[in-house]
Amino acid sequence: xxxxxxxxxxxxxxxxxxxxxxxxxxxxxxxxxxxxxxxxxxxxxxxxxxxxxxxxxxxxxxxxxxxxxxxxxxxxxxxxxxxxxxxxxxxxxxxxxxxxxxxxxxxxxxxxxxxxxxxxxxxxxxxxxxxxxxxxxxxxxxxxxxxxxxxxxxxxxxxxxxxxxxxxxxxxxxxxxxxxxxxxxxxxxxxxxxxxxxxxxxxxxxxxxxxxxxxxxxxxxxxxxxxxxxxxxxxxxxxxxxxxxxxxxxxxxxxxxxxxxxxxxxxxxxxxxxxxxxxxxxxxxxxxxxxxxxxxxxxxxxxxxxxxxxxxxxxxxxxxxxxxxxxxxxxxxxx
Amino acid sequence: xxxxxxxxxxxxxxxxxxxxxxxxxxxxxxxxxxxxxxxxxxxxxxxxxxxxxxxxxxxxxxxxxxxxxxxxxxxxxxxxxxxxxxxxxxxxxxxxxxxxxxxxxxxxxxxxxxxxxxxxxxxxxxxxxxxxxxxxxxxxxxxxxxxxxxxxxxxxxxxxxxxxxxxxxxxxxxxxxxxxxxxxxxxxxxxxxxxxxxxxxxxxxxxxxxxxxxxxxxxxxxxxxxxxxxxxxxxxxxxxxxxxxxxxxxxxxxxxxxxxx
Numbered sequence: 001x002x003x004x005x006x007x008x009x010x011x012x013x014x015x016x017x018x019x020x021x022x023x024x025x026x027x028x029x030x031x032x033x034x035x036x037x038x039x040x041x042x043x044x045x046x047x048x049x050x051x052x053x054x055x056x057x058x059x060x061x062x063x064x065x066x067x068x069x070x071x072x073x074x075x076x077x078x079x080x081x082x083x084x085x086x087x088x089x090x091x092x093x094x095x096x097x098x099x100x101x102x103x104x105x106x107x108x109x110x111x112x113x114x115x116x117x118x119x120x121x122x123x124x125x126x127x128x129x130x131x132x133x134x135x136x137x138x139x140x141x142x143x144x145x146x147x148x149x150x151x152x153x154x155x156x157x158x159x160x161x162x163x164x165x166x167x168x169x170x171x172x173x174x175x176x177x178x179x180x181x182x183x184x185x186x187x188x189x190x191x192x193x194x195x196x197x198x199x200x201x202x203x204x205x206x207x208x209x210x211x212x213x214x215x216x217x218x219x220x221x222x223x224x225x226x227x228x229x230x231x232x233x234x235x236x237x238x239x240x241x242x243x244x245x246x247x248x249x250x251x252x253x254x255x256x257x258x259x260x261x262x263x264x265x266x267x268x269x270x271x272x273x274x275x276x277x278x279x280x281x282x283x284x285x286x287x288x289x290x291x292x293x294x295x296x297x298x299x300x301x302x303x304x305x306x307x308x309x310x311x312x313x314x315x316x317x318x319x320x321x322x323x324x325x326x327x328x329x330x331x332x333x334x335x
Numbered sequence: 336x337x338x339x340x341x342x343x344x345x346x347x348x349x350x351x352x353x354x355x356x357x358x359x360x361x362x363x364x365x366x367x368x369x370x371x372x373x374x375x376x377x378x379x380x381x382x383x384x385x386x387x388x389x390x391x392x393x394x395x396x397x398x399x400x401x402x403x404x405x406x407x408x409x410x411x412x413x414x415x416x417x418x419x420x421x422x423x424x425x426x427x428x429x430x431x432x433x434x435x436x437x438x439x440x441x442x443x444x445x446x447x448x449x450x451x452x453x454x455x456x457x458x459x460x461x462x463x464x465x466x467x468x469x470x471x472x473x474x475x476x477x478x479x480x481x482x483x484x485x486x487x488x489x490x491x492x493x494x495x496x497x498x499x500x501x502x503x504x505x506x507x508x509x510x511x512x513x514x515x516x517x518x519x520x521x522x523x524x525x526x527x528x529x530x531x532x533x534x535x536x537x538x539x540x541x542x543x544x545x546x547x548x549x550x551x552x553x554x555x556x557x558x559x560x561x562x563x564x565x566x567x568x569x570x571x572x573x574x575x576x577x578x579x580x581x582x583x584x585x586x587x588x589x590x591x592x593x594x595x596x
Contacts, residue, residue: 180454187453188439188464195429195440202427204412205390206420206441207507216450262431 016182019265020175027171031164039167043235045275046167046174047228051248052255052267053181054224059253060261061190062217063197065120067249068107071130072222074244076100076229078134078141081150081239089153089160089234097226103130104222108215127249135241146240153234170231177224181264184220193217258299260306269307341403343368343511343542344389344419349397349408351381351388351566358384360566361397364544366511371533371543373557373574375550377586380563382546383424386513390414390421401511418510422517424546426496434483434491434499438471439464441503467506474502479528493520501529505536512536513544518552530556550578562586 030042051069058064079099083092111122134141141147151160153173158165184190195203196213204210233239251274259270277295281288303310344366351359359381366372374382388395391411399406401417414421420441428437444467446452447460475481480498483491491499497520504512514533518526526549533556537543547553553560554574562569562577564586570577577583 183454183457184450187450187460188448188467189450189453191432191436192440192448194431199427199429201392201411202423203440205392205415206503207412207415207443208440209445210412220450 012186016179020179023175023178024171027168027175031168031171034164034167036163039163041276041279043167043170043231045271046170047231047235048252048255048271048275049174049268050177050224050228050231051252052259052271053177053264054221054228055252056256056259056261056264056267057181057184057190057193057224058217058221060256060266061185061197062193062214063116064214064218064221065116065123066218066221067120067124067246068104068127068130069225069249069252070244070246071127072100072104072225073229073232073248074134074241075103075130076226077233077239077244078147078229078241079226080230080233081147082140084151089151090155093153093227093230093234096230097223100226100229101219101223104225105215105219107222108218112211112215124246127246131241131244141241144241146238146242148238150233150237150239152237153230166235170235173227173231177227178264178268181224181267185262185264189213189216254296254300258296258303258306260303260308260310262308266306266308273307341368342366342400343370343402344513344544345398345400345403346385346389347398349385349388349395349399351384351393351395353393357566358393359388359395362563362566362568364561364568364571366542366544368510368542369537369540370558371537371545371556373553373560374544374546374563375548375553375560376563376569379565380586381566382563383515384566385563386421386515386544386546389513390419414511418508419513420504420507420509420511421513422497422500422504422515424515424519426493426500426520428488428491428496428499428503430489431487433485433487434475434480434495434502435468435471435485437488437499438474438502438506439467441506442467442470443507444470470506471502474506475499477505478502478532479525494522494525497521498525501532509541511542511544513546515546516548517545518547518549526552 030038034042051073055066055069058066076096080092080096083095087095107126111119114122135144152166153169154160154165155169158168160166192203192208192213195208196210200210232243255270255274256267258273259266259268278288278292281291284291305312342365346365347363348361349359349363350357350361362381362385364372374385376382384393387393388408389399389406391409391413394409397408399408401414401419404417406417407413432440444463447456447463452460472484475484475498478498478501480495480502483495483499486495488496488499497517501517518529521529530552533543533545545553545557557574559571560574560577561571562583569586570580570583
């Protein structure tokens with residue numbers, strides 16, 4: 001048994017490793033050959049990957065519906081812009097992510113007694129509140145007109161004035177987030193979260209620290225969302241509060257539902273599919289909004305468990321067709 | 336381990352009502368450590384409600400002590416801190432987790448079960464997880480549920496779900512154990528194994544409250560029986576005496592009549 005499990009873990013690490021290598025190669029190819037338009041869309045995809053992975057953990061794994069995504073991302077972005085005026089960009093990145101995490105924890109602590117539905121509603125208000133505070137805190141956000149230029153995160157490896165280099169760093173950061181997300185998804189912690197989500201009372205009576213687990217999941221969501229905000233500010237040179245509205249939370253929700261849950265690949269697929277969709281649908285002209293909506297509706301109805309669910313069903317089907325000796329399990333239990 | 340002098344579970348005058356309907360009208364009972372007390376009675380007599388009251392699943396009034404410590408009622412999770420675990424009338428396992436994984440979630444070892452440990456302290460988290468898996472395998476083996484180790488909850492048989500749930504509470508090494516119809520859905524071999532298991536647990540000093548409809552199981556494994564009817568204690572005593580009691584017989588025959596109507 002032990003050897004099988006060890007090899008399962010190794011296989012997962014190998015999959016993660018090779019997946020990350022592919023991910024980085026794609027990023028490098030885009031950086032080397034892409035024009036400004038492609039780089040902009042790909043930067044947005046990197047941001048969305050980080051947003052989706054963070055939201056997937058708090059929503060799909062722990063069952064907390066948070067609409068505060070835009071507020072937290074704005075906190076990360078403007079926090080970074082402010083910190084970057086006073087310290088090197090790399091330290092500003094860490095500080096902004098830390099600040100967003102603390103903000104997220106404070107939000108969740110203040111609302112910890114609310115039931116899930118009421119927390120979802122409260123999170124809309126909280127997200128809006130952050131935006132209102134930011135828009136009126138002009139020294140931090142530049143008010144309605146925004147702040148800029150914001151220095152890019154370069155780690156001293158690329159030219160901060162060059163779009164391809166700045167994009168590459170954002171892509172690298174999203175790869176780090178995916179790796180962290182993968183480790184989180186495969187952990188005993190994520191397993192406990194599933195119980196918190198689906199068998200709350202049972203978990204409580206089995207001694208699981210429900211609230212600590214929920215807080216941690218929310219902190220992870222806040223940290224990832226803060227990082228995404230930093231990446232937006234870093235790749236965008238100029239940021240304005242107008243880019244952080246409720247539609248950001250909706251878009252991330254769609255990515256997570258479309259991609260599927262249970263492992264980090266789901267939100268990555270979701271972000272990769274949804275980000276370029278409006279660009280592709282540009283050809284539909286004034287109908288693009290409607291086509292976007294209808295496309296989403298069809299996809300969500302056709303794939304209730306997302307792309308991952310479709311893949312898993314296909315695998316189960318293929319396995320049932322190609323039964324290998326030794327894979328049949330003797331069922332016990334019924335008389 | 337010797338049974339301590341303190342009772343595993345003390346229930347005093349516990350009342351539960353759903354609107355104007357009283358499901359429990361003031362029930363008291365005691366489960367001494369190292370003993371198995373059977374709780375029986377017709378359907379709707381309040382057996383499961385009592386377990387739900389003790390574990391905070393339903394709001395209740397009254398006094399409950401676990402391991403001698405007073406328990407705050409109506410707060411799920413409080414009883415767990417005092418070493419009390421329960422199973423459910425309908426077995427509850429997570430459909431997406433395998434048998435082993437389900438059992439692991441019941442383990443008390445919390446090391447390596449935080450987000451930061453998952454990313455930054457992977458070696459230690461891995462070591463703790465190996466310990467949990469080892470104990471989970473042993474617990475599954477003990478209840479005879481090893482066949483469900485690698486099966487996800489969604490495709491387990493009903494009996495497997497029962498056994499996995501039982502292993503999930505046993506892996507926590509409870510001092511007080513409330514079993515809600517553990518034999519339902521099990522075959523004869525599994526019931527025999529369950530009987531041995533409950534007797535062993537009591538011998539280890541665990542206080543067991545057993546709800547069940549199998550009279551043979553109750554008679555063989557319980558030191559005392561408590562019979563409930565319509566939210567009140569009807570009778571309490573040695574298993575052999577209880578069934579001779581007229582009102583107990585009437586309650587059971589009454590139940591048959593109701594079912595027949």
